[in-house]
Amino acid sequence: QVQLVESGGGVVQPGRSLRLSCVASGYRSSLYAMHWVRQAPGKGLEWVAIISEDGSDKYYIDSVKGRFIISRDNSKNTLYLQLNSLRVEDTAMYYCTKDGGGAFRPFDYWGQGTLVTVSS
Amino acid sequence: SSELTQDPAASVALGQTVRITCQGDSLRSYFATWYQQKPGQAPVLVMYGKNNRPSWSPDRFSGSNSGNTASLTITGAQAEDEADYYCNSRDSSGNHYVFGAGTKVTVL
Helix, strand or coil, rough: EEEEEEEEEEEEEECEEEEEEEEEEEHHHHHHEEEEEEEECCCCCCEEEECCCCCCEEEEHHHCCCCEEEEEEECCCCCEEEEEECHHCCCCCEEEEEEECCCCCCCEEEEECCEEEEEE | CCCCCCCEEEEEECCCCCEEEEECCCHCCCCCEEEEEECCCEEEEEEECCCCCCCCCCEEEEEEEECCCCEEEEEECHHCCCCCEEEEECCCCCCEECCCCCEEEEEE
């Protein structure tokens, strides 16, 4: 069965960096795009970034462009999100999600999330 | 505009029907996808495309689309359907995605 397991979250001071990881299993991860979605405490879902199947295409929400970097290592079935120049407003649960592909591109599987807290 | 608009809350009596909607310009070009999120849990896909359910989504969930509006209907709502429901789609660029603010469904 498909599983996505995130790690790397924690408490970090503003301006510092953190790297999140998401290990995929139960399917051929190299065949599907992947996304990061975040959710601030008590708030709604916010799409953060997408990376294509081979890692050649990447897109970001404007609020993280130039600060966050999405990447993947298909040999390790692992998705990454490098969070740089962190701000208090980046505090959120970060979920990795699998893109279902096809015509409709649903986010069909989600990890359990990893919590990032940015605080001085 | 890349925004998706959802009503903040909806309620339904046990066993009755509730429809929640999602509006946005991007829905004229892209179908909405619907996710259910219960407290303390990750979101779960419940509906996508024209009216497609993943294997784990009960058949009491159905979807429809018209113009700039997508709808998720729960027919015969159960207590376990009480949750937040989010719609999302690609935005007008086609390369970014956007979520609605979510609708909290209460089953009375």
